[in-house]
Amino acid sequence: MRYEVAGNGCWNWLGATDDGYGTIIINGKRIMAHRVSYQLFVGRILGRQSIHHTCHNRDCINPEHLQMLPTNSHAQLHSSNRRKETCKHGHPFDEANTYVGRDKKGRLYRRCRACHAQREREHQRTLRVRKL
Ligand SMILES: [Zn+2]
Ligand SMILES: [Zn+2]
Ligand SMILES: [Zn+2]
Helix, strand or coil: CEEECCCCCCEEEECCCCEEEEEEEEEEEEEEEEHHHHHHHCCCCCEEEEEECCCCCEECCCCCHHEEEEEEHHHHHHHHHHHHCCCCCCCCCCCEEEEECCCCCCEEEEEEEEHHHHHHHHHHHHHHHHHH
């Protein structure tokens, strides 16, 4: 299990990869490295659960960047990524610009970081005007 720790906290897998995912051979079977890491550091992966990278970095094995999700909602998360590649203002929903959170009902949602930063700036500007 060799990996390097990147500046953003990702543990980048240095072994073999398959479709961008780190892989490891255990007892002659090829297993996804991030799933091994999850089971090692976090716990057992239950049936019908997928391990999602909250950092969107497929070869990352940092257990803090891994999240167990039901396979169907995980697939949904990724298919909605494919359907919509930009926010309504045209910013790309790529790794750097996307924040994935959970709403009160536990549903996953994506937020555009650029739009959020813009809204924050406008909010602050309004406050300043009001003070005058
Ligand atoms: Zn990561
Ligand atoms: Zn995922
Ligand atoms: Zn945006």
